[in-house]
Amino acid sequence: MKNIKVLGTGCANCKNTLKLIEDVAKEKGVEVQLEKIEDLKQIMTWGVLSTPGVVVDGKVVHAGGVPARAKVEGWL
Amino acid sequence: MTAQTTTPHPDSRAVWAAVLALLGVWAVLYASLTPIADAALELMPLERGTHLAEAVHFFIYDTPKVLLLLTLIVFVMGVIQTFFSPERTRALLAGRRAGAGNVMAAGLGVVTPFCSCSAVPLFMGFLMAGVPMGVTFSFLISAPMVNEIALGLLLAMFGWKVAALYLGMGLGVAIVAGWVIGWLKLEHLLEDWVREMARAAQAEEAGIPEGMSWSERFASGRHHVREIVGKVWPYIVAGIAAGALIHGYVPEDFMASIMGRDAWWSVPAAVLLGVPMYTNAAGIIPVVEALLAKGAALGTVLAFMMSVIALSLPEFIILRKVLKVKLIAIFAGVVASGILLVGFVFNAVL
Numbered sequence: 001m002k003n004i005k006v007l008g009t010g011c012a013n014c015k016n017t018l019k020l021i022e023d024v025a026k027e028k029g030v031e032v033q034l035e036k037i038e039d040l041k042q043i044m045t046w047g048v049l050s051t052p053g054v055v056v057d058g059k060v061v062h063a064g065g066v067p068a069r070a071k072v073e074g075w076l
Numbered sequence: 077m078t079a080q081t082t083t084p085h086p087d088s089r090a091v092w093a094a095v096l097a098l099l100g101v102w103a104v105l106y107a108s109l110t111p112i113a114d115a116a117l118e119l120m121p122l123e124r125g126t127h128l129a130e131a132v133h134f135f136i137y138d139t140p141k142v143l144l145l146l147t148l149i150v151f152v153m154g155v156i157q158t159f160f161s162p163e164r165t166r167a168l169l170a171g172r173r174a175g176a177g178n179v180m181a182a183g184l185g186v187v188t189p190f191c192s193c194s195a196v197p198l199f200m201g202f203l204m205a206g207v208p209m210g211v212t213f214s215f216l217i218s219a220p221m222v223n224e225i226a227l228g229l230l231l232a233m234f235g236w237k238v239a240a241l242y243l244g245m246g247l248g249v250a251i252v253a254g255w256v257i258g259w260l261k262l263e264h265l266l267e268d269w270v271r272e273m274a275r276a277a278q279a280e281e282a283g284i285p286e287g288m289s290w291s292e293r294f295a296s297g298r299h300h301v302r303e304i305v306g307k308v309w310p311y312i313v314a315g316i317a318a319g320a321l322i323h324g325y326v327p328e329d330f331m332a333s334i335m336g337r338d339a340w341w342s343v344p345a346a347v348l349l350g351v352p353m354y355t356n357a358a359g360i361i362p363v364v365e366a367l368l369a370k371g372a373a374l375g376t377v378l379a380f381m382m383s384v385i386a387l388s389l390p391e392f393i394i395l396r397k398v399l400k401v402k403l404i405a406i407f408a409g410v411v412a413s414g415i416l417l418v419g420f421v422f423n424a425v426l
Binding site: 009011013040041043044047048049050051063064065 | 163166189190204394398
């Protein structure tokens with residue numbers, strides 16, 4: 001099972017990103033462990049400069065803005 | 077990031093052709109704005125020279141003009157931004173000294189994609205990578221202040237000279253304010269945990285995104301247009317409608333006494349008034365144009381606009397997580413002084 005973290009301080013785009021990943025996972029029938037990280041200190045340890053950022057299995061795969069749907073499908 | 081995104085698109089020539097064709101269509105449309113507005117007015121049972129007719133003409137000429145120029149500028153900015161990611165900008169600024177670093181940071185602030193909700197992670201990330209604090213502030217001031225929407229609208233409504241002055245003054249304030257903050261050596265006014273993290277700097281470096289093909293860059297420009305113009309156009313149309321009403325009905329020098337050049341106190345008043353206001357630049361500019369037409373001084377109006385955009389209460393609240401109150405006050409004070417100066421200079425020169 002993949003572990004996916006969405007890094008963001010709670011702006012609209014972060015929520016949209018979370019929702020998008022949820023939707024795509026459901027659609028593909030992939031089970032994921034989805035986490036939302038809002039704590040600034042933790043976000044900074046990932047080295048992300050612009051939020052929302054996405055971490056898949058411990059690797060930063062995206063930062064800044066809602067990712068494209070195709071990109072999300074690629075992660076799952 | 078998959079390998080697929082880095083291979084150049086085979087049909088990039090077709091994409092270029094499509095973009096050039098669209099530019100051609102744009103130019104033709106732009107050149108025929110006046111004849112179209114004149115012809116449209118002919119069809120209406122209105123007599124030229126009356127208040128109503130002038131207001132309507134103003135509206136049907138200005139609305140497409142502003143939207144066309146805005147679309148072009150936002151598209152170009154969307155494409156330019158694909159060359160500058162925050163990660164790349166940070167790498168360019170790391171270790172720069174004050175002075176040249178402030179100039180670079182202010183310039184990069186204009187072209188790097190930036191959303192005010194990312195201000196804090198960006199601020200932290202810059203400090204942790206060894207970007208000096210003053211240089212970081214130059215970036216943080218210029219990014220929201222030299223706003224592409226404002227630039228586009230100024231260009232559309234007042235011509236390139238005013239737009240260039242706005243750009244130059246915005247950059248100037250960002251450079252000087254950042255330099256002053258760096259010179260004051262205020263690192264002790266960062267929140268403690270921020271200083272600790274910056275010292276430890278154990279953050280994992282996020283990789284610099286790889287290059288893109290031109291078709292991807294154009295797609296990003298198109299996306300930018302959809303996102304920005306798609307969101308702000310109702311405000312612009314409403315703003316121009318308000319402007320059109322004032323245009324036809326309010327006497328020429330109505331605003332001169334309260335916002336004119338002789339009322340020196342109007343500049344600080346405009347800056348103060350702008351702080352609690354936080355709207356997108358697009359909504360107020362058409363109204364601003366109407367104010368100017370009625371005798372308000374350009375410096376006063378520009379000061380108001382910059383204050384609305386660059387000094388915003390919500391942003392200060394976000395920054396409170398990393399800056400002590402005193403530093404936020406200094407930040408606001410330095411930027412406000414810069415804006416005041418811009419206002420007075422414009423009023424004196426023009």
